[in-house]
Amino acid sequence: MSDSTTNISDVLALDSLLTVDELALREKVRDFTAQRIRPKIAQWYEDAHFPREIVPELGELGVLGMHLEGYGCPGRSAVEYGLAAMELEAGDSGIRTFVSVQGSLAMTAIHRWGSEAQKEQWLPRMAAGELIGCFALTEPSAGSDPSSMTTFARETADGWVLDGAKRWIGLASIADIMVVWANTEDGIRGFLVPAGTSGVTATAIEPKLSMRASVQCDVTFDDVRLGPDAILPGAAGLRGPFTCLNEARYGIAWGAMGAARDSYEAALEYAGTRLQFGRPLAGYQLTQEKLVNMLVEIQKGTMLALHLGRLKDAGHLAPQQISLGKLNNVREAIKIAREARTILGGNGVTLDYSPLRHANNLESVRTYEGTDEVHTLILGQHITGIGAFRG
Structure with a gap:
């Protein structure tokens, strides 16, 4: 739609409440959406295809972990992140969902609760769109009530053993790193599980009537062996x-x-x-x-x-x-x-x-x-x- 229509529709002159930098950021993301998402989104949706090829472009755009500081993250304001989310979802909810899972969920968990080594290992490449993350919380029988999760991590002499199942986990089948929440003897804790770890199976949920240009999965953990450094040290409880x-x-x-x-x-x-x-x-x-x-x-x-x-x-x-x-x-x-x-x-x-x-x-x-x-x-x-x- 043209800028003139957008201005006509801004009856309350909400744009006047935004700074020059905020407006510039919005236009940058709006242009990206117009050029890279709108022309292809109908086909992506029809084909149930998540366009993984645009992930590095989203990193270059500066919208992955957008609100986070340091470790290669953009360090933008909450309002700027919100404006970016609005423009991306004007293209398609599935694309905004990717940015949300990557930045607001997986990257935030590592940035907020991870060790310095974990942050240095994962965040810069996730911000650049070189690596994809996911956030495994919801379970087949524990959606709105995560306190009832049955996925369990048992501590051993040389690390952890993880067993359980998750459902509706965005990006799990294409993720390079999973943030997995599990019960332990000391309550709910978070763990980092790299792609390819033995005992982890992620299966895309198909067919879907919604979010077809995105990926959601069932994930199972069967005797998954993790080292002692897999745990997010700062996260305890819900x-x-x-x-x-x-x-x-x-x-x-x-x-x-x-x-x-x-x-x-x-x-x-x-x-x-x-x-x-x-x-x-x-x-x-x-x-x-x-x-x-x-x-x-x-x-x-x-x-x-x-x-x-x-x-x-x-x-x-x-x-x-x-x-x-x-x-x-x-x-x-x-x-x-x-x-x-x-x-x-x-x-x-x-x-x-x-x-x-x-x-x-x-x-x-x-x-x-x-x-x-x-x-x-x-x-x-x-x-x-x-x-x-x-x-």
Whole structure:
């Protein structure tokens, strides 16, 4: 969509709240999305193909581990990371998901909880897109309740033995390094498991109706032998993985608005050129109501994401605030994508147009990093002081 349409749609002048550097970063990622993602995303989605060939390009773009400092990481602000997530997800949720798994989950776990040797070994090449990481937390019977995980790491005289299973692990079958969370005699700990380790099997989950340009896997660990230096020394208990999840959830609050904006812009452009009963669809009151309702929620959701970003950069962002952003923005983005499809009519069910692809992808986004129900319970506990997760 043209810049003029984007400006017309920025009714609240939200761009005026961004710095020159933030706007420049956004344009850089927007251009990358336009040149490297949009022309091929329909075919990637149709073929269920993750374009591994663009991973080094994403490293060169500076969006892998974007918010992290040192070890070859870009060290950009939270708002800049959010803007990048928005632009990438305007292309496709699967591409933004890769950046999130790589940076917000796997790299954050190593950066926050790893030893100096682990950081030096893995982070520079992950930031460059030379190595791919994954984050193995969810299990077949423990999705929203990771405290119930059964994957277990037993300490031995010469290291650890890991047994168990994980499910819906993004990138696992192509990852060079896995961050695996497991129970131990001392509670939940994180471990680094390099690709090719004996006893590890990662199988892509197929076929899928969502996130088709991404990779999610079942992973099994059968008598996996790890050395004593495999453990992430700084991570103990659920605080380890939850810290990483909050980084990912923050990015989702921005990214979902990218998918919503792209859906809206596709519908707006179509409505302006598609003739029905001798006039453009955009000239009918019902169509204008749909477009206005979409725009209102996109503007509100983008303003919410920006507020969260400013709080994060100031060091004041709380988990319940992230939950509110993730819950609201993904929920509204799905509504917008579905409504945009109705303006496209029958043409909207083809991959020539993005809204239904976005809607399908957003069903996964809505589920991972905490379902609507989980974030509702987080907010419910915050406002009532009563935890209602069990019982």
